[in-house]
Amino acid sequence: MIAYKFFLIFIVSTAFSLVLISQETKMTPAQLAKMDTSFQAWMRERHQAAILKRDAFFKVFNQADPDTITQLSFSGMDLETLPDLEKYNRVTRINLSDNQLKKISSSISYSRHLKSIVLTNNQIKKIRFKKNDSIVSLNLSENNLKRIPRSIKNLPNLKVLTVNNNQIKRIPRWVGRMENLNDLDINYNRLKLTRAFVRHLKNMEVLQMGGNHLVRLPENIGDLKKVKKLNLGKNQLTDVPASVTHLDSLNTLILYSNHFKYIPIAVTQIPQLQELDLYYNELQYVPLELGNMTHLKRLYLAFNQLKVLPDTMRNLIDLTFLYVHHNQITYIPQWINTLSNIEILDISYNQLFEIPDLSVMPALNEIDIQSNQIAYFPWTLLEKPNLKFLIVKDNPFILSKQEVKQLETHMEELQTRGVIVRN
Structure with a gap:
């Protein structure tokens, strides 16, 4: 198994990486040579398969x-x-x-x-x-x-x-003159985003600039009046300019895997935002102003350091997806039940000891509460008629022998209905 893992590493590595593997794992020259031989054999097999595919294709292609x-x-x-x-x-x-x-x-x-x-x-x-x-x-x-x-x-x-x-590295001026070009994916490059380059992107409706090691955004980013989806994930951002409040068409903002310690207030003031992704940041709290984002439908706050969901979030009445798993949340407030449009709720991998009765949420059909400290089993969820997906495993539920048997029966019934369950 270990050799197999190293083999995969080698496939996507350079020769320099191979030296690092040797240093970190204390692999002998003989082991490295064996890896090299295995990789070359794999490459030869792959190339031969490609040739066979090519020959078969062109045999038909040339006669068509x-x-x-x-x-x-x-x-x-x-x-x-x-x-x-x-x-x-x-x-x-x-x-x-x-x-x-x-x-x-x-x-x-x-x-x-x-x-x-x-x-x-x-x-x-x-x-x-x-x-x-x-x-x-x-x-x-x-x-x-x-x-x-x-x-x-x-x-x-x-x-x-x-x-x-x-x-x-750059966005040429002529890009801004292509009136029909409105969807640009320039993720994972070496882009240096300047004020001039922002001007060249004025026609974009979908703009993806993730993975470019961006440390800050130009102040005129708010001039992208047509942009509907903006992906800035996998960068090194800690804040955004106040001008983002002028992004009147923006409905999806992706900021996952940056270095945000807080949600910028300017983000909460983007007028038509429906989806906000802040996965994998360093968020320590949710600002009260988040409750002003009444158009928000999908909120992704997982893999952060959150402890509390503020009461103002009860105002997010259009919310359909809420992902707050892998945080440090100890309490889910009762007002969660008033968010009647939520379809998916993931509160797993937190520090919850109890949860409200989620069965009263009419649209809710996918629920994940795994890996918490919940002692009382949420029996009412098993009776939810529209339930599609339920994960409750890795909680210290206190159940009698009779309740264990009841639970097994319920789970079997759910599975026969096509419900995906993990307990």
Whole structure:
């Protein structure tokens, strides 16, 4: 089992990482050599499988009538060069993911019916596009791009651009001139977000900038008047500018895995926010102002250091999902029962000794209370007619022998109804 774990580590590591593994685990040179041999054998098998897949595909592909083909998938064939695609002018979607392509010629955008190109997980450094008015979606994620390719300007109707997991540092000015481009995924790059770059993103409705090691946001971030979904997760943020209150269209804000010790008051003043994700931060309390977010429907506060849910949260009457698991909460207030729209409630992995009667919450159908200190079993939950999912395990329930038998019977009945239970 240990050897298997190290094998997986090696697959996703560089040679330098291998040295670190040796130092940390005291692996001998002989063990490392064995790992190296195993990895090479795995790579050879993978390459042979790709060749077989490629040969079988092209045997059929070369005999097909180009006018009958509307979708092409060359995924996982270890291609190093782009096939000639110019005669396939009825193609609407091309998938070239998981290959070894380094350069892409302009012939890829030849088809006037083409709407989607997927080039994920190659080794592309450069790519050229001919003018094409039909392409609306382009995926260049997991390549070796150091900048957003300039020839993308030749795709005037492009709406969705995915360039995550590259080495991009800047947002070029011409991006702001592409009036139809409104969905940009630039997660996991090396982005340096400046005031100028924010101006180049003015047309975005979906903007994903997670995993860019951002320490702060420019003051003019509030100028993104069209943005509806903003992903800033996996950065190093501790606060946000006051201008976020001007994000009038924003309904989803993702701030998970940053370094927030508190929820910024400005966030609670975003007028139309419906989803707020603050998983994996360092939150120590929830501000009273959170209760002003009356449009909020989904709230994710798990994996923090919260001890109390403030009474003002009773005002979140539209709330449907509440995740506060993996905190230090000792008490769930009775007002939780008044949030009649909650469908999913996860209060697991806290320090609760008791919970209110959750069965009276009409919309609630998924409940997780595992890994607390609850002694009294919540029998009424078992009678809930709309129950779909229930986890109660790892609590010190005090049950008589008769109650244990009753519980087993109830659980069997729930399972026959299709309810997922863990006890």
